[in-house]
Amino acid sequence: MHLQTMGSKSVVDMIEASSGVHFSGFHMDNLEARNTETGQPTTSAADNVLKQPFVIGVAGGAASGKTTVCDMIIQQLHDQRVVLVNQDSFYHNLTEEELARVHEYNFDHPDAFDTDQLLSSMEKLRHGKAVDIPNYDFKSYKNNVFPARRVNPSDVILLEGILIFHDPRVRELMNMKIFVDTDADVRLARRIRRDTVEKGRDIGTVLDQYSKFVKPAFDDFILPTKKFADIIIPRGGDNHVAIDLIVQHIRTKLGQHDLCKIYPNLYVIHSTFQIRGMHTLIRDAQTTKHDFVFYADRLIRLVVEHGLGHLPFTEKQVITPTGSVYTGVDFCKRLCGVSVIRSGESMENALRACCKGIKIGKILIHREGDNGQQLIYEKLPQDISERHVLLLDPILGTGNSAVQAISLLISKGVPEPNIIFLNLISAPQGVHVVCKSFPRIKIVTSEIDIGLNEDFRVVPGMGEFGDRYFGTDDDEVMVTQISSN
Numbered sequence: 181m182h183l184q185t186m187g188s189k190s191v192v193d194m195i196e197a198s199s200g201v202h203f204s205g206f207h208m209d210n211l212e213a214r215n216t217e218t219g220q221p222t223t224s225a226a227d228n229v230l231k232q233p234f235v236i237g238v239a240g241g242a243a244s245g246k247t248t249v250c251d252m253i254i255q256q257l258h259d260q261r262v263v264l265v266n267q268d269s270f271y272h273n274l275t276e277e278e279l280a281r282v283h284e285y286n287f288d289h290p291d292a293f294d295t296d297q298l299l300s301s302m303e304k305l306r307h308g309k310a311v312d313i314p315n316y317d318f319k320s321y322k323n324n325v326f327p328a329r330r331v332n333p334s335d336v337i338l339l340e341g342i343l344i345f346h347d348p349r350v351r352e353l354m355n356m357k358i359f360v361d362t363d364a365d366v367r368l369a370r371r372i373r374r375d376t377v378e379k380g381r382d383i384g385t386v387l388d389q390y391s392k393f394v395k396p397a398f399d400d401f402i403l404p405t406k407k408f409a410d411i412i413i414p415r416g417g418d419n420h421v422a423i424d425l426i427v428q429h430i431r432t433k434l435g436q437h438d439l440c441k442i443y444p445n446l447y448v449i450h451s452t453f454q455i456r457g458m459h460t461l462i463r464d465a466q467t468t469k470h471d472f473v474f475y476a477d478r479l480i481r482l483v484v485e486h487g488l489g490h491l492p493f494t495e496k497q498v499i500t501p502t503g504s505v506y507t508g509v510d511f512c513k514r515l516c517g518v519s520v521i522r523s524g525e526s527m528e529n530a531l532r533a534c535c536k537g538i539k540i541g542k543i544l545i546h547r548e549g550d551n552g553q554q555l556i557y558e559k560l561p562q563d564i565s566e567r568h569v570l571l572l573d574p575i576l577g578t579g580n581s582a583v584q585a586i587s588l589l590i591s592k593g594v595p596e597p598n599i600i601f602l603n604l605i606s607a608p609q610g611v612h613v614v615c616k617s618f619p620r621i622k623i624v625t626s627e628i629d630i631g632l633n634e635d636f637r638v639v640p641g642m643g644e645f646g647d648r649y650f651g652t653d654d655d656e657v658m659v660t661q662i663s664s665n
């Protein structure tokens with residue numbers, strides 16, 4: 181194994197869990213959202229994050245191979261828009277006094293960097309604006325070397341530097357954190373060569389700086405940030421296996437990320453170890469019915485809670501038992517669920533558990549082949565046109581059933597922006613079909629799969645959800661049920 185593991189987590193787990201947050205997104209419809217009960221403008225809690233680039237932090241000691249690792253990642257991601265932002269660019273300029281005694285200046289201390297400027301540049305990049313990043317000159321110790329480097333907004337930002345994990349505000353920007361872990365003697369040897377050959381320094385000065393500042397700062401400030409890493413790469417650029425795995429993972433994540441960028445109303449819930457674990461269980465063909473139901477229920481609950489976060493709310497004040505005022509929000513009350521029979525019914529309990537007394541309608545769509553969809557049954561609340569609708573179906577495959585169901589809701593007078601489609605797994609094909617047909621509905625899902633196979637089944641998928649959830653994939657159970665009726 182070339183990748184090091186942290187605690188009991190496998191590296192693949194850590195890679196997988198490291199990149200969820202940016203998939204939640206924000207989209208303001210051209211029409212202003214309004215609370216259907218009060219007619220007041222409303223806000224949805226989930227509507228506050230812009231679609232943003234995938235940010236990868238790369239930390240490690242000086243000369244550990246950070247830049248080399250970043251260059252290798254960039255090279256392998258040649259078909260993506262990737263930029264490298266180096267913490268070195270944000271070194272403070274030295275005063276005349278500091279310059280005169282430069283050998284006493286500690287370039288390895290967190291205070292040597294203008295972190296506020298780094299944050300402001302990152303903020304602009306994350307919001308799609310180009311920035312001019314200073315060029316740092318190691319020989320003159322100046323960071324305003326003309327011209328500044330123009331960095332354009334990109335899909336992936338690699339943020340590299342010895343202390344890039346030190347400030348929590350910078351860490352928070354990152355979707356994935358990599359620590360390049362190279363032996364101290366190798367780092368020192370490389371540093372001596374680099375500083376004498378490239379920076380024109382004499383070996384005595386390099387060794388003095390190393391023992392006075394570089395080594396202590398590594399121990400005090402850099403090494404303690406290793407614990408924040410999702411992935412630790414021993415031996416830096418020599419570790420091709422680790423870099424291949426990382427690039428593979430970034431590609432997968434970018435696929436999802438691209439979909440979320442194309443369709444701002446698609447929300448993939450934040451991935452965590454727990455969520456990955458639940459998916460692993462329900463996707464495993466060997467999982468028992470009991471476990472399948474248990475873990476599917478847990479995941480459904482998370483998707484439902486996330487979906488509810490997209491409902492409009494109004495401000496509400498209450499008096500607490502201490503007599504103080506608490507300013508909070510009031511839930512949206514005009515809502516209902518609609519399940520697509522039969523799999524969608526598995527999501528009803530979770531919705532009922534979250535929304536006491538909620539009305540739940542049903543739609544049955546008969547499938548003949550891939551396109552011969554036929555709506556054969558519907559029972560919906562009479563006043564559905566005045567409600568927000570949570571449409572329930574665990575799998576979004578081709579999108580044909582979903583389009584049928586959504587068309588029916590719209591024909592009943594439900595405004596498109598009032599529909600939130602909740603599912604566990606979406607195939608990209610289904611996302612395209614639904615989002616293109618109904619650009620103003622919201623889709624909340626827990627994972628986006630690779631695609632559909634020749635039988636129009638989602639892959640890797642989880643098989644027939646309804647059969648696995650209700651136990652009807654087992655012939656014996658079928659016979660027992662039929663004979664007992």
Ligand SMILES: Nc1ncnc2c1ncn2[C@@H]1O[C@H](COP(=O)(O)OP(=O)(O)O)[C@@H](O)[C@H]1O
Nearest residue numbers: 241242243244245246247248249370374417418
């Ligand atoms: N795997 C490696 N084998 C040999 N030399 C390397 C390797 N990785 C990096 N170097 C060299 O070591 C020096 C420091 O590497 P660099 O990637 O710039 O480290 P960092 O960005 O962490 O300071 C550079 O001169 C680079 O060419």
Ligand SMILES: Nc1ccn([C@@H]2O[C@H](COP(=O)(O)O)[C@@H](O)[C@H]2O)c(=O)n1
Nearest residue numbers: 241242243268287288318321341342394
């Ligand atoms: N004028 C400077 C500024 C910084 N350094 C050293 O650079 C190291 C960080 O750069 P990496 O590419 O190695 O991450 C750091 O250890 C500083 O001591 C310098 O020598 N002179």
Ligand SMILES: [Mg+2]
Nearest residue numbers: 246247248340
């Ligand atoms: Mg470097």
